Amino acid sequence: MARVLTGIQSSGRPHLGNILGAIVPAIQLIEQNSKEESFIFIADFHSLTSQKDGAIRKQNTLAVAAAWLAFGLDIEKTVFYRQSRIPEVAELSWYLNCFAPFPMLANAHSFKDKSSRLADVNAGLFTYPVLMAADILLYSANLVPVGKDQLQHLEMARDLASTFNHTLEEEILTLPEARIAEDVMTIPGTDGQKMSKSYQNILDIFLPEKELKKNVNAIITDSTPLEEPKDPDTCTVFKLYSLMASPAQTQALRAQYLAGNFGYGHAKKELLDLLLTKFAAERARFDFFMNHPEEIETRLIAGEEKARRVALPLLNRVREKLGFL
Ligand code: ADP
Ligand code: TRP
DSSP states (O other), X not given: OOOBEEEEEOSSOOOHHHIIXXXXXXXXHHHHOTTSOEEEEEEHHHHTTTOOOHXXXXXXXXXXXXXXXXXXXXXXXXXXXXXXXXXXXXXXXXXXXXXXXXXXXXXXXXXHHHHHHOSOXXXXXXXXXXXXXXHHHTTTOSEEEEOGGGHHHHHHHHHHHHHHHHHHTSOOSOOOEEEEOTTOOOOBOTTSSBOOGGGTOOOOTTSOHHHHHHHHHTSOOOOOOTTSOOOGGGXXXXXXXXXXXXXXXXXXXXXXXXXXXXXXXXXXXXXXXXXXXXXXXXXXXXHHHHHOHHHHHHHHHHHHHHHHHHHHHHHHHHHHHTTOO
8 A cells, every 4th residue: 555645836837847747647646546545735835935925826826726626636535735734844844954964955956956047045945855855754655756857856855764764763754755657758848948837938738728829839949941841859849749649640740840841830839739629628627726716725625634634643753752742
């Protein structure tokens, strides 16, 4: 029996990278794993590392929740909650901070990457992996489905758990395992780099059609003239299309690239049509939930009650062991 747990930050609107890299594989894993309850949460504490505006965070939290529900998260089998509503996670995070070696955090790829790109390099960004470890360890999760970019964070969570257990000479924390969807690569953003809420390069599949069209048109392509053949393998539009299309559709688009007389504008139109047809039902459900936030709220509150019942006993064991009870 394995307990599945994963989270997505509410630092921006949920995007195609989150959907293909996290939401869809996690929902599949939850379905295969019907025996035990899974934990899905919105990492709103984490979002404070990059987003300081409370009203925006609230909206993003709703949008991330609506995306999970739109893609069919079964809340009967899932504990679905906001990270911040079980603030005990911050307490566990502090304890774990005191077991986290400074060089481990200083060498984290994502910290180095973010600190070179972002203007606001704060201590929260630095200890981000420790709070993430607390998210996982507080609920004794076994399997954590994430995108490849999170693998190092998962290794840190394992290291922290094992250092903690070893130092205190008791197996209190469960060592989690990452579950990477191997067939899902890192989804590129409109600039060809990793799609991320922090990089203003997202494809937001829940936008109204007109805006989605603008969003697709913003994908950066090279300047090969219309009549010339184009290389599908270096084109972000083609990459995104092939991640969602059938093999036959992908073959057909590849042939058009290679044949010439097929411009990037045409390719973008194909991508837009694919997004609109493939995600028609999810787009409609997303709109429903965003227009009925109370439907989201009741589901989250039910999850938060369940989450607290699991978190407290573990935290009390840790408190006791560390001499705080
Ligand atoms: P962001 O980078 O947009 O802030 P998060 O860090 O909140 O996204 O990521 C939430 C989940 O979505 C993680 O499991 C992460 O691996 C996955 N994810 C985010 N961006 C991508 C991407 N471009 N490709 C694949 N998976 C992604
Ligand atoms: N750090 C993750 C990301 O950026 C989000 C996250 C926070 C998470 N806590 C987690 C994912 C715990 C899995 C488990 O993608």
